[in-house]
Amino acid sequence: MNDAAFASLGEQPLPSLAPGLREMAVRGIERRGAVLTWAGSPFTAVRSTPPIDRTGWECDETSLHLERFVSMGKTTAEGVPHISVQGQRLLLGQGLALAFALREPVYALTPRVPVRCIVAANETNGTFRFHQIRAGESWHVPDLDSYQSERVLVVNIEPPGAAALS
Template sequence: MNDRAARVLGVRDGFGGLDPAEGLASGLRTWVDGGIECRGEVVCWAPAPADADDAPGRLFDLVAWEQFHNDVHLGSFVPVDDAYAGGPLIGVDAQRILLRQGIALAREVGRLAGELSTPIPLRCIIATTETNGKFRFYRIRPDDDWSWLFENLDHGRGFVVVIDFLPRSHDRFQSAHIAAPQRAALFDLVELLAPDVEKARGRLKDVLENASWSAFDPEDALIEALFDSVDSGLAYFDRVIAGPDEIRSHLEQLSTCPEGLTWDWYDGDTKSGKTETALRNYLRLLADQSRVVGTALIGVFAGERGLALGFLSSDKLERFIELAAAAEAEIIIYGAVEPDVD
């Protein structure tokens, strides 16, 4: 989601409060009750329109066809306060309601996609502005390039949430209920890393309880559990565009950042280009400085571009490695053996 949506929804305090307290609006429930179906190359609300077999027809491609047919104007089904002064005007509080209802609708549509005879990967987009709120979904296809969507999330004035639902892999998390040893290891990892253990455990519990058919990674669970608007255990970056100055600024805000850590060792050499190689070299240097003050620099990859960084006392490192293996979480300890991700 873009930063504006993250702030208005309060996700820095965890993802457990995203669902609307009043539940899914009855008007949106009607869409869910009707279901979705795959027809030919496309997925759409059921019953599928007559032109589904000929998709994309006059539209640009299959995704364009799906977005056109699967578009729902949230304000038409969710009662919110608005004003008219030459046109509709929806305030921030009303947009927050529409966003939460859209997220609740996305959960249901994702569930429906997982219950198809052949589950499919699906992307839901919820967007609101001062004039409207919209929900739409489409099938995720391997050859589609939607990088511009994520690169431009923060360029507009609206609130945007993008949710991907992926069919569960067969080699991890065979059901929505995670095995007890893996679950215990995740909680123990959170206790090692979180400044506020009680809050982080609560967020992790919410994440695990809301795990459904969709692909679920322990790395994502840790990131969601450890983020906190006041006292976060990890700092999140886009590893494609993050530079040393941004990394330093965010890491210094962590309460776990060691007091004795210095930054004057950095001479600017890695500013030659914002590449993953330059980033990795910088983080190795930072890890060296961290070890001097008895701290390890750790990282967790999130998707194709995300990277969360944090600090851990060196005397807890051996236990941390054992727990990461038990949790099946791929965590980097910088300065040790690191994956080649170029």
Template sequence: MLTIRMNEAAATALQPLAATGLPTLSGTLDQDLQNLLASGVTDNEGALIFTAHTDRWPAAPASASDAVATMGWQDLTGYECNYNSFHLEDYAPVQVTIRDDGQPQIRTGDQVVLLRLGMVVADAVLGLVRALPQPPAVRCIILANDTNGTFRFHRIRPGEDWIDLADLERYPSEMTVVVDSQP
């Protein structure tokens, strides 16, 4: 079962998609993004991470439980969200300008492109997870604002949350989309 939730900012920006579910993008995905997705997902002590991210932080322990303890993450959900997080603007045809104060700036229209790309990535990730022998429940989180867009995913676990699902409006400066897949 697929559930898509979004805050008002994302719902307004993506309104034409509301009835159709996860979008597709015309053209092809960036080659590096294709490679990331083609690498698949790996289970590390009950935590799912992109296989390509296995050696992402060489100083971090290889064991998920050791990484949680060493890196200061509260739980496996925090581990997954950190290891699986990446900036969508690195893979999208959007313009990122640098303001005088050194901060990046992304136009609203390009933020919508980032949300759409994130939803395409979510669809691909859910496909990878569904192909596992025992697919777990998974949550993909897509955020876009005027400085960046991020994608992350994690296994859904009782008592562990990365985002406040009860109040997505508490993130007023971000367009927020949450995609859950239950086996």
């Protein structure tokens, strides 16, 4: 987690998931060919050739705007949405709780693979996304503190016996 996320979250306990995010966690995730997606998603990666950038495809496909699921103080300044620092903290907490809730669905995947969840919040939105961990591929910049206008945290779920894909 970057310093901004740590400063926001501190050592507060995980919140209860908002109802819509709880539904997403219960819905779970599934494998579609070489990629993972939300179970029941209308998108498909099963085609004659797999996506070239599987990690990018997964992140695009699994991306959720947390503010759509979480009731918080979002205001508009000059027509631009604005989320307070307190609202960003709430979104980060919900994203972290969702990552923990996905542990069971990730452990149930066959074959077992490690999965990375990425949560980010800023003044205009909060996002959650996940992807399989693949050797040599990453969706985010390794130095999370380089995200100067966002609070970012990364959670790796690594089931026993899982190995990063090549």
